[in-house]
Amino acid sequence: MAATEPEDEKSWEELLRKMLPSGAPLPDADHLDYSIAVEYVGPPLPYEVPKVDPVDIDSLHSASIASASVSDLSSIPVAEPVDHNASRFNRIRNETHTSTSFSVGFSSEFSVQGSNSEPKPIQDTGGGGKRAAVVTFNTPRESETEDDRENDGDRSSSPQSSATEPVGSPIAWATPLKLANKRGICSRCGKGNRLKEREWCLVCDSRYCSNCLLKAMGSMPEGRKCVSCIGQPIDESKRSSLGKCSKILSRVCSPLEIGQIMRAEKECPANQLRPQQLVVNGRELREEELSEILGCEVPPQKLKPGRYWYDKDSGLWGKEGEKPDSIITSKLNVGGKLRFDASNGNTNVFMNGREITKIELRVLKLAKVQCPPDTHFWVYEDGTYEEEGQNNIKGNIWGKASTRFICSLFSLPVPSRNQNGTKEDPATTSSRSVPEYLDQGRVQKLLLFGLEGSGTSTIFKQAKFLYGNEFTPEELQNMKLMIQSNMYKYLSILLEGRERFEEEAASLAAAEAPSVVDESKQCIYSINQRFKHFSDWLLDIMATGDLDAFFPAATREYAPIVDEVWKDSAIQETYKRREELHCLPEVAKYFLDRAIEISSNEYEPTEKDILYAEGVTQSNGLASIEFSFDDRSSMSELYNENYECPPPLTKYQLICLGSKGLNDGCKWLSMFEDVRAVIFCVALNDYDQMWSLSNGRLHNKMLASRDLFESLVRHPCFSNTPFVLVLNKYDAFEEKIGQVPLSACEWFKDFNPVKPHNNSQSLAQQAYYYVAVKFKELYLSLSGEKLFVAQTRAREGNSVDAAFKYIREVLKWDEEKDDNFFAVNGDDSFYSTEVSSSPFIRQE
Ligand SMILES: Nc1nc2c(ncn2[C@@H]2O[C@H](COP(=O)(O)OP(=O)(O)OP(=O)(O)O)[C@@H](O)[C@H]2O)c(=O)[nH]1
Numbered sequence: 049m050a051a052t053e054p055e056d057e058k059s060w061e062e063l064l065r066k067m068l069p070s071g072a073p074l075p076d077a078d079h080l081d082y083s084i085a086v087e088y089v090g091p092p093l094p095y096e097v098p099k100v101d102p103v104d105i106d107s108l109h110s111a112s113i114a115s116a117s118v119s120d121l122s123s124i125p126v127a128e129p130v131d132h133n134a135s136r137f138n139r140i141r142n143e144t145h146t147s148t149s150f151s152v153g154f155s156s157e158f159s160v161q162g163s164n165s166e167p168k169p170i171q172d173t174g175g176g177g178k179r180a181a182v183v184t185f186n187t188p189r190e191s192e193t194e195d196d197r198e199n200d201g202d203r204s205s206s207p208q209s210s211a212t213e214p215v216g217s218p219i220a221w222a223t224p225l226k227l228a229n230k231r232g233i234c235s236r237c238g239k240g241n242r243l244k245e246r247e248w249c250l251v252c253d254s255r256y257c258s259n260c261l262l263k264a265m266g267s268m269p270e271g272r273k274c275v276s277c278i279g280q281p282i283d284e285s286k287r288s289s290l291g292k293c294s295k296i297l298s299r300v301c302s303p304l305e306i307g308q309i310m311r312a313e314k315e316c317p318a319n320q321l322r323p324q325q326l327v328v329n330g331r332e333l334r335e336e337e338l339s340e341i342l343g344c345e346v347p348p349q350k351l352k353p354g355r356y357w358y359d360k361d362s363g364l365w366g367k368e369g370e371k372p373d374s375i376i377t378s379k380l381n382v383g384g385k386l387r388f389d390a391s392n393g394n395t396n397v398f399m400n401g402r403e404i405t406k407i408e409l410r411v412l413k414l415a416k417v418q419c420p421p422d423t424h425f426w427v428y429e430d431g432t433y434e435e436e437g438q439n440n441i442k443g444n445i446w447g448k449a450s451t452r453f454i455c456s457l458f459s460l461p462v463p464s465r466n467q468n469g470t471k472e473d474p475a476t477t478s479s480r481s482v483p484e485y486l487d488q489g490r491v492q493k494l495l496l497f498g499l500e501g502s503g504t505s506t507i508f509k510q511a512k513f514l515y516g517n518e519f520t521p522e523e524l525q526n527m528k529l530m531i532q533s534n535m536y537k538y539l540s541i542l543l544e545g546r547e548r549f550e551e552e553a554a555s556l557a558a559a560e561a562p563s564v565v566d567e568s569k570q571c572i573y574s575i576n577q578r579f580k581h582f583s584d585w586l587l588d589i590m591a592t593g594d595l596d597a598f599f600p601a602a603t604r605e606y607a608p609i610v611d612e613v614w615k616d617s618a619i620q621e622t623y624k625r626r627e628e629l630h631c632l633p634e635v636a637k638y639f640l641d642r643a644i645e646i647s648s649n650e651y652e653p654t655e656k657d658i659l660y661a662e663g664v665t666q667s668n669g670l671a672s673i674e675f676s677f678d679d680r681s682s683m684s685e686l687y688n689e690n691y692e693c694p695p696p697l698t699k700y701q702l703i704c705l706g707s708k709g710l711n712d713g714c715k716w717l718s719m720f721e722d723v724r725a726v727i728f729c730v731a732l733n734d735y736d737q738m739w740s741l742s743n744g745r746l747h748n749k750m751l752a753s754r755d756l757f758e759s760l761v762r763h764p765c766f767s768n769t770p771f772v773l774v775l776n777k778y779d780a781f782e783e784k785i786g787q788v789p790l791s792a793c794e795w796f797k798d799f800n801p802v803k804p805h806n807n808s809q810s811l812a813q814q815a816y817y818y819v820a821v822k823f824k825e826l827y828l829s830l831s832g833e834k835l836f837v838a839q840t841r842a843r844e845g846n847s848v849d850a851a852f853k854y855i856r857e858v859l860k861w862d863e864e865k866d867d868n869f870f871a872v873n874g875d876d877s878f879y880s881t882e883v884s885s886s887p888f889i890r891q892e
Pocket residue numbers: 498499500501502503504505506507633635659660661662663664668706707708776777778779780840841842843
């Protein structure tokens with residue numbers, strides 16, 4: 049964060065004044081994170097835009113950001129505090145694009161103006177290809193028209209060509225080229241406008257504007273390469289982009305041409321993997337081995353240069369030192385001999401000579417495969433296995449649907465249907481319950497987690513409603529039982545509270561008039577004898593923790609009295625003091641008001657009831673759903689267009705881990721080391737709530753959430769996993785913030801809202817923003833990474849939908865960033881101006 053700050057206070061002030069309308073008071077400097085304020089200049093975003101890099105920030109002083117309409121810091125849009133809906137999402141996204149580009153475009157200007165030097169002329173290397181890239185600081189004169197530029201067949205004779213460096217000078221090629229690439233300057237015409245898209249050369253990374261593209265790349269017989277790079281191998285980081293057309297190319301070429309170019313790009317020999325780039329079982333491949341592996345029926349997906357292991361008997365395939373990643377065709381004659389330590393396992397259990405990894409062992413155990421230490425299995429291509437030397441097939445590893453499901457949950461490969469002739473175990477037919485895509489390993493796993501009551505279940509259920517996973521009759525029945533038993537739980541909390549308040553009132557009365565000790569003295573918290581019996585009975589059952597044992601019979605039987613007790617004035621008085629009843633959730637009233645209806649045999653939970661109910665399952669353990677949603681957004685098109693076939697929808701698996709599941713020593717967590725993202729949910733309105741720790745002590749709930757978040761971020765399983773923080777219950781937060789100061793939580797004690805905030809909405813916005821920054825700072829200090837923050841009101845579908853779309857973009861961005869191509873190199877990037885210079889991007 050420090051990297052983005054202006055150097056002194058004066059510069060801060062200056063920057064801020066420019067952002068405020070004239071005459072607006074300057075907020076208290078100690079309480080504002082300016083770097084973020086700059087980050088959020090622009091329209092409201094449902095997700096955040098990364099910080100501009102240090103250069104951009106400096107340049108803000110001297111340019112047009114002053115004209116950005118930030119009317120008041122309280123209106124700095126942190127994220128969307130109001131209703132999210134899909135169309136709004138799209139609109140905002142477009143606006144965001146503009147706003148990001150704004151700072152992007154600006155920084156490119158800076159590279160020219162900030163240097164304080166005369167623009168240097170373009171230099172012609174004569175090669176047609178990367179020539180102009182050598183002269184970085186050229187800013188074409190405004191008067192220079194595109195036509196002038198087009199007409200550059202013989203630039204060496206134009207006045208511009210009075211180059212300062214000799215043509216072909218190594219100095220001229222070195223640093224400036226790098227700068228040119230960084231600044232989004234066209235490598236041919238030298239024009240620098242980051243708002244415009246560029247096409248990259250797959251070999252040398254030179255980039256060209258639409259005017260120069262065809263001149264620099266010619267007819268592209270090997271795809272997008274400068275003419276001078278034809279025949280050369282591509283930059284490996286761009287391999288995943290082969291055959292994916294960009295927007296700019298689609299504008300300058302006809303669909304027919306694009307088809308040809310994309311095919312050439314994927315198929316021409318120069319762009320293919322070379323055998324020596326692949327090491328399998330410790331040995332580089334030979335030409336014929338590479339052909340065999342690429343030409344087999346089930347080849348490894350998205351093969352990249354690297355070191356792999358291959359178990360030719362079972363077909364298991366993985367990266368050296370890692371668990372298996374896929375199952376490919378078996379019996380290929382490629383690479384060396386499989387080594388026992390190929391996947392770096394340490395379990396003392398061996399499969400075809402390879403010591404398996406912990407996660408494989410766990411899955412085998414869950415699948416009830418006997419594997420005590422020192423077991424040596426022999427696994428065949430069809431999944432059948434036996435202990436080495438015993439000649440006695442014990443079963444089929446992937447035969448059971450349950451095993452396949454567990455494998456998919458923990459990202460272990462399962463053979464795709466018909467692969468290697470795997471036969472279904474007829475006893476457990478339901479491989480239908482394992483969705484097709486899980487077989488193919490194309491699913492993106494998301495782990496949803498948060499402190500109890502933060503809203504994870506609600507988000508999970510919303511995803512189920514939103515993306516078409518219907519609740520089965522069995523699930524509905526479970527939900528019904530859960531709602532019914534929760535109702536008793538709420539009532540018992542109230543009854544317990546009532547007792548406490550009654551005792552307090554009695555002792556207060558006794559203190560006031562010690563002489564009159566009247567046991568039978570009534571107060572507003574007193575109830576009649578019949579209710580008292582019921583209360584004692586229920587509280588006893590609750591104390592033994594045996595509530596579930598007497599359901600569902602009790603539900604119907606006691607429904608009338610539950611209703612009566614709830615409506616009794618003593619309980620209503622108690623309910624008024626619900627803030628003092630730490631475990632009473634907000635929904636208690638919603639369900640207790642309908643005690644009779646809910647208790648009836650015919651009761652069927654409505655969608656709203658399901659959302660309002662706490663939890664997903666009664667056990668609140670692990671729940672998982674798979675879904676996909678349309679991700680062919682306009683943003684994706686920028687780098688996802690594929691002319692031959694549209695990309696398949698990405699599949700997601702959302703795994704909701706009940707916070708109670710953490711109690712047994714985080715044992716589940718290590719099973720999720722390969723999740724694509726951790727979605728951590730925090731209830732914003734928890735800032736004044738208390739939470740009872742495992743030792744029984746009460747602790748502020750927001751702090752408890754923070755501690756849990758911290759332990760997750762520190763967990764070694766997630767060291768390379770992006771985190772998305774979902775700040776939930778914004779609606780309840782907005783209501784509360786006007787009444788209870790945010791500083792009720794000691795972590796937020798220095799929150800000092802910018803005054804004047806005209807209503808609780810803008811106060812909530814500032815407070816939300818502040819909380820987000822606190823988490824971001826914490827995350828940055830723990831991981832050195834950027835934390836993504838989304839805001840939700842999980843009871844509203846639109847808001848959860850927007851959050852998932854945001855998460856989807858985060859994942860794409862994270863992926864693209866690794867690929868280091870179209871999206872992340874700058875111009876097309878929605879999120880970042882310069883990935884390489886962003887303090888939040890992992891430097892690989
Ligand atoms: N007002 C409001 N209530 C919410 C919101 N999100 C969830 N809730 C309610 O908060 C309660 C707890 O939500 P859950 O989703 O069950 O919380 P959880 O994190 O799964 O908690 P556990 O299942 O107990 O671990 C439920 O009654 C939800 O209806 C929200 O955005 N606003």
